[in-house]
Amino acid sequence: MSRVLALRDAIREGMTEEMRRDDNVFLMGEEVAEYNGAYKVSKGMLDEFGARRVVDTPIAELGFAGIGVGAAMNGLRPIVEFMTWNFAVLAFDQIINNAAKTLSQSAGEFNCPIVFRGPSGAAGQLAQQHSQTFEAWLANCPGLKVISCIDPADAKGLIKSAIRDNDPICMMESEQFYALEGEVPDGEYLTPIGKAAVRREGTDVTIVSYNKMMLVANDAADQLAKEGISAEVIDLRTIRPLDHETIVNSVKKTNRIVVVDESWPYAGISSEITYQIQKYAFDYLDAPVVRVNAPDVSLPYAAAYVEAYMPNPKKVIDAVKSVMYR
Amino acid sequence: MTKVVEKVSKRGKKTPKYNKETYLTWYETMLRIRRFEEKSLQKYGQEQIRGFLHVYIGQEAIAAGLVSAIKKEDAIVTAYRQHGLAISRGISTKKCMAELYGKKTGIVKGKGGSMHFFSKEHRFFGGNGIVGAQIPIGTGIGFAEKYRGTDLLCVTMFGDGAARQGALYESFNMAMTWKLPVLYICENNHYAMGTSVERTSNVADIYKVGSAFDMPSEAVDGMSPESVHEALSRAAEHIRSGKGPYFLEIKTYRYKGHSVSDPGTYRTKDELKEYQSIDPIKVTEKKILEGNIATAEEIKAIKDKIKAEINEAVEFAENSDFPDGDNLFEDNYMQEDYPYTS
Numbered sequence: 233m234s235r236v237l238a239l240r241d242a243i244r245e246g247m248t249e250e251m252r253r254d255d256n257v258f259l260m261g262e263e264v265a266e267y268n269g270a271y272k273v274s275k276g277m278l279d280e281f282g283a284r285r286v287v288d289t290p291i292a293e294l295g296f297a298g299i300g301v302g303a304a305m306n307g308l309r310p311i312v313e314f315m316t317w318n319f320a321v322l323a324f325d326q327i328i329n330n331a332a333k334t335l336s337q338s339a340g341e342f343n344c345p346i347v348f349r350g351p352s353g354a355a356g357q358l359a360q361q362h363s364q365t366f367e368a369w370l371a372n373c374p375g376l377k378v379i380s381c382i383d384p385a386d387a388k389g390l391i392k393s394a395i396r397d398n399d400p401i402c403m404m405e406s407e408q409f410y411a412l413e414g415e416v417p418d419g420e421y422l423t424p425i426g427k428a429a430v431r432r433e434g435t436d437v438t439i440v441s442y443n444k445m446m447l448v449a450n451d452a453a454d455q456l457a458k459e460g461i462s463a464e465v466i467d468l469r470t471i472r473p474l475d476h477e478t479i480v481n482s483v484k485k486t487n488r489i490v491v492v493d494e495s496w497p498y499a500g501i502s503s504e505i506t507y508q509i510q511k512y513a514f515d516y517l518d519a520p521v522v523r524v525n526a527p528d529v530s531l532p533y534a535a536a537y538v539e540a541y542m543p544n545p546k547k548v549i550d551a552v553k554s555v556m557y558r
Numbered sequence: 559m560t561k562v563v564e565k566v567s568k569r570g571k572k573t574p575k576y577n578k579e580t581y582l583t584w585y586e587t588m589l590r591i592r593r594f595e596e597k598s599l600q601k602y603g604q605e606q607i608r609g610f611l612h613v614y615i616g617q618e619a620i621a622a623g624l625v626s627a628i629k630k631e632d633a634i635v636t637a638y639r640q641h642g643l644a645i646s647r648g649i650s651t652k653k654c655m656a657e658l659y660g661k662k663t664g665i666v667k668g669k670g671g672s673m674h675f676f677s678k679e680h681r682f683f684g685g686n687g688i689v690g691a692q693i694p695i696g697t698g699i700g701f702a703e704k705y706r707g708t709d710l711l712c713v714t715m716f717g718d719g720a721a722r723q724g725a726l727y728e729s730f731n732m733a734m735t736w737k738l739p740v741l742y743i744c745e746n747n748h749y750a751m752g753t754s755v756e757r758t759s760n761v762a763d764i765y766k767v768g769s770a771f772d773m774p775s776e777a778v779d780g781m782s783p784e785s786v787h788e789a790l791s792r793a794a795e796h797i798r799s800g801k802g803p804y805f806l807e808i809k810t811y812r813y814k815g816h817s818v819s820d821p822g823t824y825r826t827k828d829e830l831k832e833y834q835s836i837d838p839i840k841v842t843e844k845k846i847l848e849g850n851i852a853t854a855e856e857i858k859a860i861k862d863k864i865k866a867e868i869n870e871a872v873e874f875a876e877n878s879d880f881p882d883g884d885n886l887f888e889d890n891y892m893q894e895d896y897p898y899t900s
Contacts, residue, residue: 258705284705290735295694295728302698302712305683306633308705310698325725329688330695338676338684339666340889374890374898398892426897473897504899 233418234385240273240410242384243349246391247274247311249420251281254309257395260287260296261313261350270315271351271410297323297348301330304346309395314350317366317404323348324369331400332375347394352380352404353444353494354531357538363531365495367442370402371472371504377425378471380404380443384414386469389423397425406444428475430482434464437552438482440505441492442468445543449492452548461552471501476508483509487518488555492548497525519555524548574849575784580626581842581851584783586860587625588618588839591642593868594651598641598658598672601872602818607658611672614642616813619838620745621646623786628713628741628794633681633703635696636715638673639745639812640685643715647680655871661878668881669889683712690716690723693742697729700740700803711739711797719750721764730805734771737802741793742768744805745780747812752824765807773805780810781836 237245251257258281259274265288268275278286289296293314300310314320320327327348334344354363371378377399379390387405394401406412431446432453441449446467453463464482468475483489489509493502502523509521524543531541574581595613602611614621621642624634636643641654649665657664658672665675673687683699686692696714703710720726721744733740744764748755756762768775774796778789786808793804811833815822822830846852887898 287736290728290731292728292732294725295697295732298691298694298725298729299698299701299732302635302683302695302700303702303705304698305695306699306702306712308702325688325691326694329691330686334684335892336889337666337670337674338889339669341666341676341678342683343892345892377891472899474899 234415235418236413237384237416238410239382239384239387239405239412239414240271242388242414242416243273243391243405244275244277245416246388247395248277248280250392250395251285256307257309257311258285258287259311259313260289260300262289262291262315264288264313271407273410274313293319293322294326297326298330300346301326301334301344304331304344304400305334305342309345311347311349311395314348316362316407317350317352318362318364320348320350320366327370327376327400327402328373332373336375343398344400345398347391347401347403349391349403350405351407351410353406354538354542355407357533357535359533360530365404367404367471368495368500371501375400376472377401378404379425379469380471381467381469382406382409382412382444382446383467384412385416386423386429388416389421390425390469393422393425396422401425404443409444423469426470426473426475428478429467429469430464430478431467432463432465434462434486436462436486437488437490437555438464438466438479438486439490439492439548439552440466440468440479442471442501443494445492445494448543448545448548452545452552455545455549456552461556463552474504474508476512479505479509480512483513484516487516489521490548490551490555491521491523492543493523493525494543495526497523497528500525519557522551522555524551574845574851578851581846582856582860583626584622585839585842585846585857586864587622587646588783588842589860589864590651590867591618591621591645592839593864594645594654594871595641597868597872598655599814599818601658606876607672608660609671610638611658611818612639612816613814614639614812616833617745617747617780617810618642619783620743620780620786620808620810622783624713624790626783627787627790629710631681632710633683633699633712634715635683635692635699635712636685637689637692637717637720638685638687639717640673640675644675644677644680644682644685647682649675649677649680649682651867651871652874656875656878659875659878660880661875662881663874663878690720690725692716693720693723693725693729697733697738697740700733700738701736703739704736709798711741711794713741713743715743715745717750718744718746718748718755718764719753719758721767722750722758726767730768730771730773730803733803734773737800739797740803741790741797742803742805744807746807746809749816749824751816752820754824763807765805768805773803775805775807778806778808780808781833781838781841783838783842
């Protein structure tokens with residue numbers, strides 16, 4: 233059996249189930265308690281768990297991220313919500329220099345089981361500082377695991393896995409798609425970290441993407457099907473560790489691949505995927521890997537800029553046709 | 559600075575307030591740290607120890623007074639000038655020296671070096687290499703104690719340089735708002751690397767920053783284990799009664815440079831000499847002898863014991879093996895089968 237849930241409700245259900253299961257799990261962040269969450273992800277959680285476990289913080293990302301790290305080193309399992317990952321840049325010292333390195337620099341004496349989560353990516357006309365993705369920044373750093381997924385069922389299963397995981401995890405959601413609905417299974421389940429999902433099977437080309445660009449990839453695949461092109465669509469779900477095996481297996485079948493990635497092209501997730509493909513599937517490729525990214529610029533405010541900046545189905549279709557030499 | 563010297567010379571005339579065991583423990587702790595640090599400097603000069611090395615010489619009274627004032631179950635987190643604090647908590651000088659040598663018998667198997675000692679057994683949550691980063695972490699360690707309803711606290715230590723980091727202000731604010739059991743200690747050794755306290759802020763009395771959060775805050779003479787012990791005991795009692803955090807600015811002095819590569823040209827020799835004239839080890843020894851707390855033979859026995867211990871620590875470090883470079887992939891993830899990128 234399953235129900236239809238919005239992304240925000242699915243994430244909340246995952247957090248709530250884990251908080252019922254383990255008293256060491258708590259949620260902290262700006263507006264998470266009395267305001268019920270800036271995007272209502274934590275709606276009702278204060279009522280159920282009380283102020284001890286659902287903690288409103290002042291606007292102090294560096295401070296409360298560090299408090300989370302200290303609490304995790306001392307036996308708790310914090311979920312630290314950032315209102316957006318753009319604001320988490322203030323907390324990168326704690327994420328990179330402490331959460332990610334505690335296990336190594338203490339030679340295993342202390343670990344840091346913490347989940348940092350919040351929305352990432354452009355969300356309309358919000359201008360430069362509010363329109364960035366952070367998967368590549370964080371996935372670069374050993375010690376961290378990075379999840380980025382908007383499928384409600386998987387987001388629920390992934391946050392449950394993340395909370396139970398003994399390593400520090402960064403989870404990226406989507407401000408624009410917290411209302412996105414999907415079938416969510418009833419009962420207890422976990423979605424594994426580090427496994428991609430084949431969302432649509434196909435034979436002519438592989439399209440790999442993650443987070444809200446999955447919607448663009450799926451839309452493109454629908455339109456391509458009408459033109460007789462069968463696209464296989466893969467949702468990475470986890471960015472680090474990267475499930476290159478699922479991508480490579482698909483490429484061995486389709487011999488062509490397009491990477492759709494909202495982040496900037498330079499030193500990004502699409503670059504990493506492209507490297508992995510040439511490493512593991514070079515002999516299977518019938519065309520160079522092509523990627524559809526945001527351009528190598530900051531995103532300005534006006535609608536025309538947003539339109540020009542964001543990957544869209546047309547850009548993906550053009551990329552697919554280029555790898556098919558059509 | 560002169561005020562501290564005057565205060566100490568006056569205090570020297572008072573009758574001893576604590577028992578023999580306490581004075582001898584303070585004395586032994588301070589001497590152990592001093593000799594360990596002298597040896598580590600020597601071995602650095604011989605290139606047995608590499609990387610950064612920030613020694614605690616001059617600040618030993620803080621470590622001594624700290625240990626007698628708090629419980630061994632209390633947590634402690636500090637910055638990179640940490641050897642003395644780790645040793646005072648009971649981490650063996652052998653394991654500490656082996657860590658400086660980068661040996662696998664070190665307290666963190668050669669993975670942390672001088673700046674990163676950790677020991678769960680000793681509730682030592684690390685030396686942190688990023689100035690001020692341990693302030694929110696210590697606040698979070700205290701958060702966890704309150705969450706679990708224990709009566710333990712977290713001693714969160716930092717230098718005068720870190721007192722200017724934003725992380726301190728954010729942490730003080732949340733710790734007071736949530737009444738967290740955190741004892742903040744600023745070890746004010748007067749110089750953030752080469753920049754004096756007066757040059758880093760309009761407010762040279764660092765304890766005063768606590769008042770912006772209504773946090774009980776005071777300045778403490780850090781050249782005397784008695785005054786450190788008294789201030790910390792008072793603060794710890796306040797914290798354990800559930801009233802929230804406490805801030806102590808402990809005024810001290812490091813005799814050596816910021817790190818081994820710092821010649822200390824930004825301060826005068828007279829200033830250094832003035833502090834050395836109230837050296838906590840010398841003053842305590844004098845007090846013990848003049849107050850007939852212990853005999854000269856007993857003091858000599860402690861000196862001999864420490865000398866032997868530090869020599870053994872060096873011997874242990876030198877005879878230990880280096881880690882195997884193939885173990886590079888250990889301790890990066892708790893997940894045992896983590897698929898590293900290649």
